[in-house]
């Protein structure tokens with residue numbers, strides 16, 4: 001069985017470069033991978049490498065990309081929005097070249113938000129309307145067909161098996177917003193397809209989520225406790241903070257892997273979480289509903305690596321005018337390709353997520369896949385000054401290393417004079433020692449011109465919003481008794 005896996009993977013790669021999805025063949029591959037996993041243990045590195053696709057030199061990569069972009073542009077021409085754009089610019093999608101691609105203005109989030117139906121081509125079969133739960137206001141809509149959903153489940157199953165993100169016999173707790181129905185459905189189907197047990201805990205009170213993680217179960221063929229936790233960094237910060245208050249220790253949990261996505265995950269957060277969960281493995285994929293179908297894997301050096309087949313990923317300079325140079329920050333501009341995306345079609349979608357182009361070509365274990373730095377922040381919250389830029393990550397990384405700052409770090413940041421940044425932050429105390437420690441941590445990476453320390457989050461003037469604030473209620477919120485850890489879980 002195991003011998004046949006790489007051959008099938010090569011087949012998948014050929015499918016991945018095609019423009020049709022063969023869902024049934026892919027589903028058979030998932031079965032083969034699960035069987036191989038059961039018979040021989042984890043899928044080998046060779047197999048995982050095969051799925052990353054052939055190594056392409058720049059010329060070959062650009063050839064694949066422009067061919068697929070052209071195909072996607074032909075589909076886009078059948079949407080009201082791009083039909084109009086192409087007519088105005090005099091672009092003929094069938095003959096589209098790199099120069100035309102570069103002349104095509106990035107599609108801002110506001111356009112998709114204002115009229116999502118204008119991005120659906122004639123002949124599409126929308127079935128699910130996914131609403132984003134981002135922190136930037138009114139949700140954005142993306143439609144998906146049943147075929148996209150089913151194909152994404154099998155591709156997702158292959159991908160999580162190879163990345164060893166979820167394995168047969170795992171017990172997976174999803175601590176994400178229940179309003180994010182489409183990603184929750186996908187995650188649940190993918191985990192179930194792989195042979196794990198999955199449940200949605202939601203953004204409930206952290207005490208409740210911790211009690212679920214600590215629960216002992218006795219399901220045949222599965223872990224006795226949740227061993228995979230999938231959540232956002234800010235909610236994870238809330239769990240770490242509350243877990244410490246409630247006296248939880250690593251022996252109370254069986255968590256082995258934590259999947260963090262949707263926000264900035266700092267080193268300080270991971271370090272401080274060790275006291276609660278012990279040494280665990282972190283997986284930090286980059287994904288967003290609007291660019292679904294594409295996405296990035298993280299390597300051990302902390303890059304985001306974007307596989308070539310599912311979409312074109314560009315980094316555009318922060319003034320929006322050109323491709324960012326090596327070492328320079330820019331926003332991720334993404335075009336998800338068919339067959340991964342055919343219902344809501346976006347070309348050069350501006351995610352407004354800032355990353356940096358690596359100054360040198362990466363030499364990490366995923367170096368054959370195009371890479372950027374991890375996300376530095378949203379463009380709207382990035383601050384230009386005479387010394388360059390300060391991003392949300394610069395501030396969050398500094399603050400979350402400090403015990404004086406409760407997790408997740410709650411702060412605001414703004415330009416102060418022409419050459420620096422003023423920061424406001426929630427700390428446990430607002431005494432002189434705390435202010436000194438916070439200022440010293442920030443000054444290592446931020447040109448700090450002003451600092452305001454408060455103890456109540458409600459006193460922040462202009463806080464950076466966090467997903468953990470999208471709290472969901474449960475009956476136990478009406479009585480605190482059930483929020484305490486089970487008797488045996490509390491250390492004596």
Ligand SMILES: [Zn+2]
Pocket residue numbers: 299300301302303304305362364365366367371
């Ligand atoms: Zn890397």
